[in-house]
Amino acid sequence: PRPRVAVPRDEDLAPLSPGGRAAFAAAVKQLEAAGVTTAVVDVSPLLAAARLLYDGALVAERYAAVGEFVADHRSAVDPTVARIILAAGRLPAHALAADQERLDRYRVHAYSLLSDYDALLLPTTTGHPDIAEVLADPVGLNSRMGTYTNFVNLLDMAAVAVPAGEADGSPFGVSVITRAFEDQPAIDIAALFTGEQAPHPLPDGGIGLAVFGAHLTGQPLNHQLTDTGARYAGEVTTAASYRLTALRTTPPKPGLVRVGPEAGAAIAGERWLLSPGALGRFLAALPAPMSLGRVELDDGSWVLGFQCDPHAAADGTDITEHGGWRAYLEATSA
Template identity: 70%
Template sequence: MNQPPTAPVTAEERVAAAYERIDKAERPEIWIALRPYEDVLAEARVLDARVTAGELLPLAGLLFPVKDNIDVADLPTTAACPAYAYRPEVSATAVRRLTDAGAIVLGKTNMDQFATGLVGTRSPHGPVRSAGHPEKISGGSSSGSAVAVALGIADFALGTDTAGSGRVPAAFNNIVGIKPTLGLVPNTGVVPAARSYDTVTVFARTLAEAQRALAVMTGPDEADPRSRTWPDAVRLAAPERPRIALPRDEDLAPLSDEARAAFQAAAGQLRETGAETAIIDVTPLLEAARLLYDGALVAERYAAVGEFIARDPEAADPTVAGIILTAAALPAHALATDQERLDHFRTAAARLFAGFDALLLPTTTDHPTIAAVQADPVGINKRLGTYTNFVNLLDMAAVAVPAGEADGSPFGVSIVTRTFDDQVGLDLAARLIGTTGEIVDQTPTPLPDNGVDLAVFGAHRRGQPLNHQLTELGARYAGKARTAAAYQLTALATEPPKPGLVHVGPVGGGAITGERWTLSPAGLGRFLAALPAPMSLGRIRLDDDSWVLGFQCDPHTAAAGTDITHHGDWLTYLATV
């Protein structure tokens, strides 16, 4: 009987498998600079030795390519313009954090030149073909990175996103794309497209893989004045019954009938998981989207690379040069006017999102052929950004995930959330692809990792009457907890009923089962402020000899209750009464 091939385990084995896939794929347009196999293999062997020696590396052996507007030490950065090339001595902060965690760079990937486009065809290295439909575009500007992931060459890949470049390629290639809140991943070492609205993004085949990489990259960097830290009150989880906004039928006008049906199916899937949906008018968002290219905000693109292109316009792609050089004539007052308009759109967006946890949108409109884009490079590109352009302008986060097929191509949707609600978006996206438990199981630390663990044993547990006090603060369920065998549990005469936990030592004490939740620091503070007597928070010893904050009851009050320690669990006790 034939046995299936053994999956690569060591970094050396993973590198060998990746280069075999590269050879079989016959997609040279993916790469601008592919590292020599021998160099990557040697790096993998060193990494394997470090792991064998006991070094803990969270991304050990994972392989990733980097979009060619992000610096990798000793590899040229060209932004798909050979005349612009320079060779950095140090990697971009995001890349360095990944390699420090054990990930290995495969090379630099093709892209729409200077990250100007959503099509993946504006490159002197040729159009990057869609992974599953070679006659169609891969989407841009992070084209090569997305296709490398979709073809199984890489575990994850880095892109950038200003207008949707970390999301549109995900939709066209049936993979996941995460576009974080601006500034969470530093842009140090990234060639800017529009500095105020750029962010590094990650592609992967699963949410868990993408989140693992993103978690390593996030965090402030003194070298990037726009980098940001998580607020103390950040939500660490989506609520069990979230409210999701949906666009009106007329807002879906650019979609075909099949695409509309796929979108409605995705909305229905969210409802099946317990979400509530409601229709809103997204016109302000779509109007804001048009400012990125149709307004004066395009001046940021000239500020980024305009002087270089003006000196040597023949070195640039004609479409890219036309977009960027036209911005040179824009007066400063026009930019100030559009920035003020954008402020009003942000206010309007805040009103639209009031009472909602997220907005569900199609990631893009349709999947054009390479020939169609070459015939109409500007018009089609503009259409593809209909549902993506506004997100960075309004300082939001988004997760793009597959959602079936439409018109013979992959179809994708995006969960759009407020600033810093990145983990909420990831949780909701997991519901869409049928992996509700995936992030909790495979990546137990949410974004961010500044939460505080809290153990609860009674009415605050899932399904119990006070659990909402945790979930409304964005607390995240982190699994079961069990105390050391030194605690007494008593049923108190309260409304609603709840137990009291008291440390009594090994004589008369038992092990009590509860739950572990993770809250933001500010969430824990608000929770404590509302905590009624006789409850208090203190350190509780668990059965693995670790300590965690948890509910305790004063011994005098507990003595007046009914001892239920022998049940070992509040829920077990409730089943008997």
């Protein structure tokens, strides 16, 4: 509901022109206006990791992949590419091992950095050089252009680049960067720059979980879903085979019990999508008398959803006639 996004310090933006820094500041304000909470963090270790792509021994992987081919077809290969790859063949093994160890430390730092945030916002690149400028300094310019992106693949992270205005007469963009497999939060946050709703989950995955009480949107335990990165997937209604009971718990919550169509009714709820890991953590923290099991919906499908131990439900107050937890709360508060 309110994404938390990390942004770099002023000194981390030194590679940008004044116009680029102003455009980035405007992008941060645009996010904040859309309801995002931002906080400044030190991203210098990530920028150091990015430099390993060109300045370190990791380029030895390129020699291992195509070095022999380049050596045998030197005239058919771009001179700059050939020079980089052939030079990598002379790197000592200990240098590669040392850079791989550095990369491991940077990866731990990156995940620790994002532990309190949903994403990191950075400029996508440092500028837009023309062809003549690239030909004059191909390695240096490419390295500078990748200042804020080269670490993403190296640290096994995910990112979405999105336009965010102009700087110095050219397009300006930002990247929303997340941990691996958290592409969807990056897509959701990037969509805030377009003024449009985020696209359907990509990939269309996750495990559906039906909730019927205190975990509904706006209810006191909904944060237990959103804190795991769960995504709201719409309203649902059960088949007419359930009873709903108000339990004596703190905070108040209902219990859903299957009784069959002859004695049951349809109950309103919501469906959320969780990753398998998030669902496991959610289930491990679920207190009695609640449990998760298969719940039949009114379209005949079955989904994972909240259920209640029948013995515990028997001690509560039957509220089935209201058709759902929200309707019950509205009726009792009137």
